[in-house]
Amino acid sequence: xxxxxCAPATRTAPVKITDVAAAAGVAxxxxxxxxxxxxxxxxxxxxxxxxxxxxxxxxxxxxxGGLSSRKSRMVAAxxxxxxxxxxxxxxxxxxxxxxxxxxxxxxxxxxxxxPDDEALFRALLGRRPDALLITGSGYSPAALQMLIxxxxxxxxxxxxxxxxxxxxxxxxxxQVGAEVAAFLRAxxxxxxxxxxxxxxxxLARARGFTEAVAKTGGTIVLDRVVPAPSxxxxxxEGMRALLPFLDQRCAIFCSSDLMAFGVVxxxxxxxxxxxxxxxxxxxxxxxxxxxxxxxxxxxxxxGAGTGRSAAxxxxxxxxxxxxxxxxxxxxxxxxxxxxxx
Amino acid sequence: xxxxxCAPATRTAPVKITDVAAAAGVAxxxxxxxxxxxxxxxxxxxxxxxxxxxxxxxxxxxxxGGLSSRKSRMVAAxxxxxxxxxxxxxxxxxxxxxxxxxxxxxxxxxxxxxPDDEALFRALLGRRPDALLITGSGYSPAALQMLIxxxxxxxxxxxxxxxxxxxxxxxxxxQVGAEVAAFLRAxxxxxxxxxxxxxxxxLARARGFTEAVAKTGGTIVLDRVVPAPSxxxxxxEGMRALLPFLDQRCAIFCSSDLMAFGVVxxxxxxxxxxxxxxxxxxxxxxxxxxxxxxxxxxxxxxGAGTGRSAAxxxxxxxxxxxxxxxxxxxxxxxxxxxxxx
DNA sequence: CTGAAAGCGCTAACAC
DNA sequence: GTGTTAGCGCTTTCAG
Numbered sequence: 001x002x003x004x005x006c007a008p009a010t011r012t013a014p015v016k017i018t019d020v021a022a023a024a025g026v027a028x029x030x031x032x033x034x035x036x037x038x039x040x041x042x043x044x045x046x047x048x049x050x051x052x053x054x055x056x057x058x059x060x061x062x063x064x065g066g067l068s069s070r071k072s073r074m075v076a077a078x079x080x081x082x083x084x085x086x087x088x089x090x091x092x093x094x095x096x097x098x099x100x101x102x103x104x105x106x107x108x109x110x111x112x113x114x115p116d117d118e119a120l121f122r123a124l125l126g127r128r129p130d131a132l133l134i135t136g137s138g139y140s141p142a143a144l145q146m147l148i149x150x151x152x153x154x155x156x157x158x159x160x161x162x163x164x165x166x167x168x169x170x171x172x173x174x175q176v177g178a179e180v181a182a183f184l185r186a187x188x189x190x191x192x193x194x195x196x197x198x199x200x201x202x203l204a205r206a207r208g209f210t211e212a213v214a215k216t217g218g219t220i221v222l223d224r225v226v227p228a229p230s231x232x233x234x235x236x237e238g239m240r241a242l243l244p245f246l247d248q249r250c251a252i253f254c255s256s257d258l259m260a261f262g263v264v265x266x267x268x269x270x271x272x273x274x275x276x277x278x279x280x281x282x283x284x285x286x287x288x289x290x291x292x293x294x295x296x297x298x299x300x301x302x303g304a305g306t307g308r309s310a311a312x313x314x315x316x317x318x319x320x321x322x323x324x325x326x327x328x329x330x331x332x333x334x335x336x337x338x339x340x341x
Numbered sequence: 342x343x344x345x346x347c348a349p350a351t352r353t354a355p356v357k358i359t360d361v362a363a364a365a366g367v368a369x370x371x372x373x374x375x376x377x378x379x380x381x382x383x384x385x386x387x388x389x390x391x392x393x394x395x396x397x398x399x400x401x402x403x404x405x406g407g408l409s410s411r412k413s414r415m416v417a418a419x420x421x422x423x424x425x426x427x428x429x430x431x432x433x434x435x436x437x438x439x440x441x442x443x444x445x446x447x448x449x450x451x452x453x454x455x456p457d458d459e460a461l462f463r464a465l466l467g468r469r470p471d472a473l474l475i476t477g478s479g480y481s482p483a484a485l486q487m488l489i490x491x492x493x494x495x496x497x498x499x500x501x502x503x504x505x506x507x508x509x510x511x512x513x514x515x516q517v518g519a520e521v522a523a524f525l526r527a528x529x530x531x532x533x534x535x536x537x538x539x540x541x542x543x544l545a546r547a548r549g550f551t552e553a554v555a556k557t558g559g560t561i562v563l564d565r566v567v568p569a570p571s572x573x574x575x576x577x578e579g580m581r582a583l584l585p586f587l588d589q590r591c592a593i594f595c596s597s598d599l600m601a602f603g604v605v606x607x608x609x610x611x612x613x614x615x616x617x618x619x620x621x622x623x624x625x626x627x628x629x630x631x632x633x634x635x636x637x638x639x640x641x642x643x644g645a646g647t648g649r650s651a652a653x654x655x656x657x658x659x660x661x662x663x664x665x666x667x668x669x670x671x672x673x674x675x676x677x678x679x680x681x682x
Numbered sequence: 683c684t685g686a687a688a689g690c691g692c693t694a695a696c697a698c
Numbered sequence: 699g700t701g702t703t704a705g706c707g708c709t710t711t712c713a714g
Contacts, residue, residue, distance in 0.1 A: 064707035405691035
């Protein structure tokens with residue numbers, strides 16, 4: 001005959017610190033110490049309190065504790081999407097690191113065009129996160145002002161901003177575009193196409209690409225912008241739009257590997273030889289670009305590394321350390337040449 | 342000459358409800374009413390209070406409010422990963438729906454093998470979420486007991502459990518496997534291979550597939566399990582492992598579209614005709630399976646629909662409505678036939 | 683090492 | 699419509 005470990009739920013009220021204290025015959029404060037600073041309590045008392053905690057199934061109310069201690073042990077994170085491997089891995093590694101340190105992540109997926117960033121920030125800051133991770137720039141001055149007034153550590157990722165609020169882990173998207181252009185130019189191309197999602201970072205990469213092409217005397221034969229986020233379908237359509245310009249050799253830079261894969265796939269369908277007649281470069285180094293055939297040339301960014309670094313930055317500040325020069329870092333990116341260029 | 346809208350940060354203490362009340366010449370409670378129940382305050386008072394709120398940049402402390410009202414307006418969500426389009430879209434649609442209703446999502450990415458689900462639940466429940474979304478089964482009895490004792494609405498997604506805690510939106514993974522087997526059998530196959538990730542749901546699909554194959558007199562020539570999560574690379578490797586068995590026609594069921602894409606890609610490399618010599622079926626209906634060439638036969642599941650439904654279920658409960666029979670629903674799935682079968 | 687008192691910032695419940 | 703009082707459940711601070 002198996003008896004349930006706990007009495008049936010006759011008591012519906014959640015057990016609180018005073019219940020545990022009464023059961024263990026100590027003051028509430030002692031229960032609090034057992035949980036938060038165990039080394040300041042005698043072993044015997046600790047044992048008695050622990051037993052009461054287990055027996056009653058006490059789960060401390062961190063909300064109440066946070067109000068009192070003015071520490072929520074929560075951090076907020078804002079990303080435009082998690083549908084893209086890049087941001088998914090940033091979020092995944094960031095929340096793993098934060099959770100490991102005892103912080104819970106409140107995630108906000110803002111989308112690409114944010115109608116009301118002030119409302120979003122209010123909803124987040126109202127929960128009094130101890131720190132904040134935000135993606136890129138493009139927020140309104142009023143919204144940014146709210147962040148500043150919140151007086152919490154903020155790390156911006158994914159984009160170098162002209163005026164970082166606090167900490168920063170990003171790179172210059174225009175520079176990526178310029179380097180891809182230089183890379184393709186060095187491979188002998190002089191006719192280029194551009195396939196970009198309509199978000200500000202992708203557009204910055206496109207701009208950098210266009211300018212570098214112009215500077216070196218190349219031509220842009222097609223400059224196509226599609227609504228963010230980028231998709232394989234957009235890549236295939238883009239390739240079809242490019243067909244009329246393929247009377248001569250050409251190189252295309254896509255704002256993500258998804259698009260690049262779409263271009264390569266459609267090129268194969270249409271009988272366009274890659275890379276001989278059309279060179280393709282993606283962005284993001286997703287598993288797809290490495291594992292599809294032909295493997296696709298792309299730009300690598302350490303998504304997981306960015307998430308971990310962002311967590312490390314915030315945790316250092318949360319541990320009480322002050323600002324440093326090294327709080328603003330450039331994430332290294334590099335072109336990974338594969339079979340499509 | 343442009344003056345900053347706010348005075349420089351001389352005051353570092355965060356503004357609270359009493360500050361606003363003093364500035365507007367009303368009681369704190371009135372400020373609270375302006376924010377939470379505006380129709381119970383006269384227009385003149387409202388205007389005065391609003392002005393003070395804006396001028397001081399007041400952001401209500403929802404933590405304190407929550408402690409008092411015993412509502413956190415936060416919900417916790419646990420998913421094994423967000424790296425897969427399926428879960429990414431569930432999380433995305435779920436959090437959009439919840440945010441729309443004023444709830445913030447605390448996201449926990451548990452991974453596939455959870456070493457300590459009790460610690461995870463404690464960390465989450467300690468923040469007193471108003472509701473909880475969890476993925477699948479596989480939690481320890483002690484951990485599940487914590488959920489029950491939390492007395493909050495819980496929705497389980499993605500899996501039908503033998504003993505649902507509360508609400509449920511899922512499907513029977515073994516049944517998916519069985520239906521895929523029947524589908525392939527009807528297409529004349531009698532030799533089968535299986536490529537599964539090592540998580541419990543993928544294994545359930547594999548089991549259903551195997552059993553159905555056995556029942557109808559087919560043969561499993563290869564049954565390969567790889568560590569979760571599934572990847573394109575695992576698909577390519579799986580295909581190479583299958584090569585020795587391809588002296589005769591064969592059909593393979595993969596536990597995700599990523600793997601199926603890997604199989605198809607490697608098959609092309611190896612000169613194995615798809616679907617004539619090898620039929621391939623994936624799972625998940627990611628964009629990749631629809632947009633790659635050849636498009637891949639797969640099983641469709643409404644990820645975004647699941648997230649929305651889960652949110653709707655929880656919101657209905659949070660609005661005070663009681664349990665219903667319809668709180669447990671089967672998500673429809675269906676096989677989408679494309680060019681690989 | 684342990685306890686008592688006094689809040690944290692807000693809202694429920696009850697006056698007026 | 700508005701104000702007052704009394705907590706929410708915990709931790710800070712200060713005494714023992």
